[in-house]
Amino acid sequence: MLSSIFAATFAFGASVVAQSSSSSSVVCIAGQCLQGSYNTTLGGTLSASGISTEVLLLPGQYTSTTNPELLHELLTSSSAKFSPSAGFGNSSAGSSVSLPLNVALQPGIAIYPQTLYSGQGSYSGLPSSPVGNTTIPFTASSIALSGNVWAAISAGSNSRVIMWNSVPDVSQLPATASGSLSLLNLQSSSCSPACSGNGICSASGTCQCPSGFTGASCETCSSGFFGPTCQACPSGCTSCDDGISGSGRCLVPVVSNLPSSCNCINGECGANGQCTCIGGWTSASNGTQCAACASGYFLDTNGNCEICQLGCQECANGTGDCITCQQGFTQDGNDRTKCDTIPRTSSTGAVCPDGSYGAGTSCAVCSPLCTTCFGPNSNQCIICGSGTYMFNGSCVTTNVEGVCSGSNLIANNNKHECDTCGPKCTACQIPNFNVASTLDQAQCTGCLPGFVLSQGKCVTNCPSGTFLSPQDNLTCTACSSSCTSCAGSATTCLTCANNLLASNGQCVNSCPSNKFSSSGACISCHPDCATCSGTSFNQCTSCSKTLPVLTNGRCLATCSQSQFFDTTSSTCQSCDSSCASCSGAGPNNCLACSSSSQVLRGGTCTSANCTSGTSVVPNLGVCLSELVTPSPSGTSSGSLPSGLSTPITTTTTQPLQWWEILLMALGCAFIFVAFLYCWRRRARKQRAKDTAAFASAKALHKQNWRWRLARFGERLFGHSRNPRPESEEIALWKLRAAEEARHHKEMEKLIGAHGHSRSGSIRPSSPLSSLHPYKRRGSHDDTNTLCNRLSAGSMYSQVTGMARTGAEPRQPVKSDPVTSRFSTTTLGSSVPKKPNVLKRQPSPNPPTPAEAYAASVRQSPETDSMYWITPTNTGGSRNPFFRK
8 A cells, every 4th residue: 555655656746747947036045045047846935925026945944034135025024925845844835934934845755857856846755654575666857855864765786775865866876876766665764763674763753653563663563463564363362372473373262151241150141141050050049150059969079060869859069978868768877878769568568579669459560661669650760760860850761872861961870860961061972872881981062161172071271282173162182293282273283292393383393594493483583683583673683685784683774874784794884974875885876975065976976166156055965056047147137126145234132041141150250260360370470489589599498309308307207407507697696685685684773772862962964964865876765764863863872871062973874875895886786686687787877976975075994993884073982883
């Protein structure tokens, strides 16, 4: 059916020629339009009221910002209408335009009778079921394929190529793809994983399964279907050997009148829904029909209701012990299953012999059917005569097979009664019945529905080595000697004897190539496989021609788009870098070009050299200038609107999305952090550079690897560094600081002892008072305080206790510190200053006028005595500061 549809479609497309001559108009792709004559019917026609010229839109996407101005004006016109060609839209012709407008071929294939997609094209969508092993011939000069669709095409000489792209000129294909064309398969490439050979990949990326198939890849049969084509199980079967590798043989026949269907167990359901019990059964107390033994019967160990012994009216289940005896019988004293006959006598007390009964004062003859009786009629027998058997109180005869007349019970020679046939038997017989036949020789001839007949017994299934006869679906028949199990016939083997393998019902030494051995039988491979190691579709070991590519145990139809199937090595090989798809190795077997600036010429990709400023149309493999013949020079185009090559001037702005704002904020934050990091790094480098320059200028110890190693050792072992030797200037400064500290301490003690003058003492002004206003630079206020304290009172008055008659002597007060004997300068400093060992000491400043005057009035100490402080008018030898 599918092949006929394809064939009719392609034949129609190939036979129809363009209805009209070439038209003169405008052909456009997004961004470019070209005016001229064209024959192509690919795409669709765009028109608008008020604009006299129609525009042919080639495949692509068109928006409100599409150039040039002519195309933009048509697209944005409120009266714009789009008329798609075959396969380019589902809407009716002349439908309104909704932007963005996507002009694309629907999933499928379109063929054209002329090159460059010219002539009346015909389109066929993706099939709904696999093409199979059939081929669909077609004639085409150019082929258009929709995106994500591939077509397997036979090009003669058993050449099989895969088309992935549109072909503007079939004659430009390589030699391996030339010749009469036939379609082998057509599918979408959107499915992952790929569909099996029984499924069709749809454009939505899912596998569409034909009837009977199921699975994500349509790789197996639904329940109740079997075989490589997943056909339904035979009618009349509840279940069969289903599955994609199943044989379809019936496993459980359909039983329409099961006893359970009419609340029955050991009976048959009639057409009216009533249950008819087999002999010896009756309804149970719970209401289930044919579930208990009738009166006069007991349930034996085989699950059958067996008749009680002759003369016993009721007996116990399991043992058969008689509970009550019939009229004319009494309980046997030795065997509780028996009831013995009571002797028959006349009224006179005479015992009547067998064959007679007491009739008043004499004995009368019984019916010829009775051995013993209690009356003259045949239904008054106690024991039936030879050849007759007790049934419902009467003696009946049997046929040659031991079946009692008027019933389906069998004669029991031991009990002289008509007994039941056996469990689940509806009828039975004893072949060659005679008085010596026993009940265990009885064979069932009919069974309750749901049971089969095997060796005269009713069982649920046929035992091994037998099969259910398809003639009556009742009898189990023995298989032939070569089979250990069979089905359908005695010679259709499922398993074989003598270590042989069953294949298609025959016993063979080894399995055929499309089967594998399992449990003594040859199981069919999945239909995708040529040979296999299991029944699954991913257990293939080799592949057929229709699915030649073996990948991870699966047989696939194609390699990837940029590969070709190498029949020599049975592997996928890469195409030449210039090919987007190919049919063989090298640059001469291209089916489409990978570069957008090249076109196909004789299987080779060459430079397009498009004219009129055009380029290769995407996915068509042809220049726009090849599809359109430019208008002759001088031809008036007044009917055409302006803007054929003018770009649009309208601009549209769109508000930023939230994620765009977030990205911009993150970008700014990153730039700021990067700038801050670089600035701080530069600052650290500059500080390190200044530190290095300072250390170099001052000859400081450079912290090289030896210095760092020494510091690490000191931290590790707890030793401190040896102090650097002090310079002479530092040592001299320390001595001077210590001496002056000691001097200040002694002066403080002296001032503490002589801090006050006697009352009423008068001290004249010091002749050195003019020195006070002059304070040496760098001196402190402690110097003036000390001088005042030394001049405050008379030490003579304190020592002698008498007031001085003359002027109070004053000690010279120095505004400048005393000269240190450890100083290298003329004048010392009262507060020692720590020398700056890192800077050159400046030259001493020249003395102030006060310092010069103080130096001039100082007197040198005498040779034989000295004063600690030079006295002034102290009165000779009474000076307490005089030292001897």
